[in-house]
Amino acid sequence: MSTEGASTGPRPGTTPLTERSSRVAFARKLTKRQGREKAGAFLVEGAQAVGEALAAHRTGSLRVRDVFSTGQQQHRPLLEHAADAAVPVHTVTERAAAGLSETITPQGLVAVCDLPGASVHAALAAQPRLVAVLVGIADPGNAGTVVRVADAAGADAVLFAGDTVDAFNGKAVRASTGSLFHLPVARDRDVPAVLGACRAVGLRLVGADGNAAADLDEADRSGALSLPTAWVFGSEAHGLADPVLAELDTALRVPIHGRAESLNLATAAAVCLYASARAQRA
Amino acid sequence: MSTEGASTGPRPGTTPLTERSSRVAFARKLTKRQGREKAGAFLVEGAQAVGEALAAHRTGSLRVRDVFSTGQQQHRPLLEHAADAAVPVHTVTERAAAGLSETITPQGLVAVCDLPGASVHAALAAQPRLVAVLVGIADPGNAGTVVRVADAAGADAVLFAGDTVDAFNGKAVRASTGSLFHLPVARDRDVPAVLGACRAVGLRLVGADGNAAADLDEADRSGALSLPTAWVFGSEAHGLADPVLAELDTALRVPIHGRAESLNLATAAAVCLYASARAQRA
Numbered sequence: 001m002s003t004e005g006a007s008t009g010p011r012p013g014t015t016p017l018t019e020r021s022s023r024v025a026f027a028r029k030l031t032k033r034q035g036r037e038k039a040g041a042f043l044v045e046g047a048q049a050v051g052e053a054l055a056a057h058r059t060g061s062l063r064v065r066d067v068f069s070t071g072q073q074q075h076r077p078l079l080e081h082a083a084d085a086a087v088p089v090h091t092v093t094e095r096a097a098a099g100l101s102e103t104i105t106p107q108g109l110v111a112v113c114d115l116p117g118a119s120v121h122a123a124l125a126a127q128p129r130l131v132a133v134l135v136g137i138a139d140p141g142n143a144g145t146v147v148r149v150a151d152a153a154g155a156d157a158v159l160f161a162g163d164t165v166d167a168f169n170g171k172a173v174r175a176s177t178g179s180l181f182h183l184p185v186a187r188d189r190d191v192p193a194v195l196g197a198c199r200a201v202g203l204r205l206v207g208a209d210g211n212a213a214a215d216l217d218e219a220d221r222s223g224a225l226s227l228p229t230a231w232v233f234g235s236e237a238h239g240l241a242d243p244v245l246a247e248l249d250t251a252l253r254v255p256i257h258g259r260a261e262s263l264n265l266a267t268a269a270a271v272c273l274y275a276s277a278r279a280q281r282a
Numbered sequence: 283m284s285t286e287g288a289s290t291g292p293r294p295g296t297t298p299l300t301e302r303s304s305r306v307a308f309a310r311k312l313t314k315r316q317g318r319e320k321a322g323a324f325l326v327e328g329a330q331a332v333g334e335a336l337a338a339h340r341t342g343s344l345r346v347r348d349v350f351s352t353g354q355q356q357h358r359p360l361l362e363h364a365a366d367a368a369v370p371v372h373t374v375t376e377r378a379a380a381g382l383s384e385t386i387t388p389q390g391l392v393a394v395c396d397l398p399g400a401s402v403h404a405a406l407a408a409q410p411r412l413v414a415v416l417v418g419i420a421d422p423g424n425a426g427t428v429v430r431v432a433d434a435a436g437a438d439a440v441l442f443a444g445d446t447v448d449a450f451n452g453k454a455v456r457a458s459t460g461s462l463f464h465l466p467v468a469r470d471r472d473v474p475a476v477l478g479a480c481r482a483v484g485l486r487l488v489g490a491d492g493n494a495a496a497d498l499d500e501a502d503r504s505g506a507l508s509l510p511t512a513w514v515f516g517s518e519a520h521g522l523a524d525p526v527l528a529e530l531d532t533a534l535r536v537p538i539h540g541r542a543e544s545l546n547l548a549t550a551a552a553v554c555l556y557a558s559a560r561a562q563r564a
Contacts, residue, residue, distance in 0.1 A: 149549050154539025182541040217560055257436025257559055259464040267431050267552035270545065274553045277539055278499055 017068070019096040027068065027112050028099050033166045036115060041065060042168035044111040045101055047078060052178030053111050054081050062181055063114040068092045068100060070108030078109070087111075102170035115168055116185065120159055120194055123184035124201045128156035129228045130276055131203055132269065135191055135244055136235040137164045144175025145266040146233065151179035153273035159230075160187035161194040195247050198230040207232045207240050207251035208272050210262050215255045216275055224250075225279035231272050236265050299350070301378040309350065309394050310381050315448045318397060323347060324450035326393045327383055329360060334460030335393050336363050344463055345396040350374045350382060352390030360391070369393075384452035397450060398467065402441055402476055405466035406483045410438035411510045412558055413485055414551065417473055417526055418517040419446045426457025427548040428515065433461035435555035441512075442469035443476040477529050480512040487530040489514045489522050490554050492544050494533035498557055501534050507561035513554050518547050 017024050029035030030043045044053045044064075056062035067082045067089045069075050079089050092100075100110045124131070132150040137143045143165050150158045160167050167173075167185050188194050195205055204227045206219075219225050232248060234240030245251055254263055254271050263271070299306050311317030312325045326335045338344035349364045349371045351357050361371050374382075382392040406413070414432040419425045425447050432440045442449050449455075449467050470476050477487055486509045488501075501507050514530060516522035527533055536545055536553050545553070 145546060145549065148542055149545065151540040152536070152538050152542035152545050152549075177543065179540075179542050217563070220560070254434070254556070255559075256434050257563075258433040258461075260430055260434035260461050261459065263431065263434050263552065264427060264548075266546075266549055267427065267434075270549035270552045271556045274536070277537075278502070281499070281539075 014091055016071075016091045016093045017096055018093050019099045021096070023066065023090065024068070024092060024096045024099065027066070027110070030112065031100070031102060031170060033169065036166065036168055040115050041112050042115055042173065043100060043170060044113055044173055045103065045109070045170065046107045046174070047075060047109055049173065049178055050109050050111045051078055051081075052181045053113050054078065054085060054087065056181040057087065058085055062116060064111050065114065066090060066112045068097060068110045070094050070097045072108050075109050103174070118184045118186040120186045120188045120197045123157040123159060123186040124197055126156065128201060128203065129280055130155045130273065131157045131159060131198060131230040132273060133159045133161055133194060133198065133230050133232045134164045135161045135232060135240060136238070137233070137265065139236060140165045140169040140172035141175045142236060142265045143167060144172035144180070146269045147172070147176040147185060148179040149266060149270045150273055151182045153270075153277040155183060155273060157184040157186065159194050159198075160185070162189060162191040191244060192247060195232070203228050203230040204250075205230050205232060205248040207234070207245055207248045208254065208268055209234070209240055209245065209251040210253050211239070212251035212253040214250065214252050216252050216272065217255055219252050220275055220279060223279070225276050226282065229276050231269070231276065233265060233269055296373055298353075298373045298375045299378055300375050301381045303378070305348065305372065306350070306374060306378045306381065309348070309392070312394065313382070313384060313452060315451065318448065318450055322397050323394050324397055324455065325382060325452060326395055326455055327385065327391070327452065328389045328456070329357060329391055331455065331460055332391050332393045333360055333363075334463045335395050336360065336367060336369065338463040339369065340367055344398060346393050347396065348372060348394040350379060350392045352376050352379045354390050357391050385456070400466045400468040402468045402470045402479045405439040405441065405468040406479055408438065410483060410485065411562055412437045412555065413439045413441065413480060413512040414555060415441045415443055415476060415480065415512050415514045416446045417443045417514060417522065418520070419515070419547065421518060422447045422451040422454035423457045424518060424547045425449060426454035426462070428551045429454070429458040429467060430461040431548060431552045432555055433464045435552075435559040437465060437555060439466040439468065441476050441480075442467070444471060444473040473526060474529060477514070485510050485512040486532075487512050487514060489516070489527055489530045489533035490536070490550055491516070491522055491527065491533040492535050493521070494535040496532065496534050497537040498534050498554065499537055502557055502561060505561070507558050508564065511558050513551070513558065515547060515551055
């Protein structure tokens with residue numbers, strides 16, 4: 001079926017795969033974390049993200065196993081890219097595509113990709129100067145947005161530590177808008193091991209903490225932000241736990257000049273990572 | 283019914299208002315923009331936001347008309363604050379509260395507040411140094427998050443211009459986490475009038491534009507960010523339209539150091555507003 005079903009669109013004589021086909025049923029399991037970990041694969045949805053995945057496939061940094069398409073005209077160029085890269089393209093029914101989608105309005109285009117197997121050590125191998133570490137982040141949209149911000153700020157890696165949401169959750173992949181394919185993203189449940197690995201490559205461990213005594217602007221004026229830094233971000237609800245804070249070199253708060261109680265995770269991460277990026281480039 | 287129904291919780295002999303009571307039916311209309319504009323009122327949901335609304339009521343900057351509660355024990359202190367401020371508190375059924383809620387897990391606490399009637403001119407009356415202008419923003423969560431970020435960065439006002447989502451939409455109110463009550467928020471569909479009002483009070487009009495020739499760091503080094511500034515943010519999908527860009531003093535892009543295509547609206551606004559806040563305070 002893989003050969004016969006592979007095409008760049010619905011052709012006469014090609015029967016679209018339904019949700020009952022074994023290939024679609026396999027892919028559907030990847031909407032759950034357990035399914036992703038068992039299969040070593042994850043789903044990427046929509047033209048922008050599938051395009052980024054195929055670009056990563058061509059450079060060898062990611063393997064795309066399969067692409068499923070309902071055969072919409074506007075996806076043709078992407079499907080031709082996939083076929084050129086020897087990635088099997090399968091025409092599926094609208095209903096099969098919807099079963100692989102986590103959005104309300106499925107785009108009818110989904111890729112199955114190998115989970116990147118990067119270890120924390122591998123992610124930190126290339127003398128990083130700016131890294132984001134997420135500890136205990138629960139919301140996949142927030143996690144994906146931080147990956148996007150880290151990429152934009154020129155970070156060298158994003159590390160998911162402890163009980164943080166899966167970086168390859170569909171919502172996280174979508175919120176990262178392709179950035180998941182741009183920089184090494186690794187995870188390890190052992191928070192002290194992740195922090196130790198950062199320290200071992202010369203990164204200063206700086207926690208973002210709304211209750212910290214020192215603020216970002218003071219650190220900026222002191223020159224401290226220009227040092228190689230791993231920014232450590234805690235959960236949306238509870239921030240960084242005391243045992244994590246105790247392992248850091250320092251903690252800084254984003255100054256609140258008005259009367260807001262706090263910033264949300266993604267906006268705080270944007271301010272912190274861009275402050276380091278600016279200081280490191282000044 | 284308003285006198286008999288007012289209490290700080292369900293007491294023996296108090297019949298909770300149902301969704302069919304005229305007071306609850308009136309409030310329910312406020313979940314729609316048309317209903318809000320007709321009644322000159324909006325809804326605020328949950329303990330944190332209702333607490334902020336009551337605090338604003340006490341200072342006279344907002345009027346809270348009514349509070350609806352399912353009578354949960356943990357809301358008692360807030361309900362006593364309301365009663366102390368002569369705000370009528372009404373016990374309602376769970377179902378009535380759910381009908382006023384736009385969240386999946388209603389907290390059973392909703393306040394009806396007067397829509398602030400601040401004009402753009404009034405919002406700019408106090409010699410502002412930092413203002414955020416939203417033009418054509420469609421997503422209420424994004425709009426509310428920008429209000430929160432603007433408050434945190436110490437902005438003096440947020441202006442909703444043109445076809446921007448209603449600032450008093452339930453999702454926008456929730457995303458602002460109380461910041462909507464901290465600084466003047468005004469709207470006007472006439473974009474040139476809003477920009478003209480900003481210019482008239484001495485604000486430099488700076489657009490955030492991913493395609494701008496100059497970047498934020500260059501503007502920072504030149505000292506330009508320390509000037510009184512109105513940051514103008516465009517729609518998530520299309521950015522700022524050319525006729526708007528033509529009216530601005532300049533446009534700046536947040537530098538993208540990595541391979542991300544762009545930042546999302548809220549994170550870009552955070553980086554821009556905090557850059558101005560830091561420069562203005564340096």
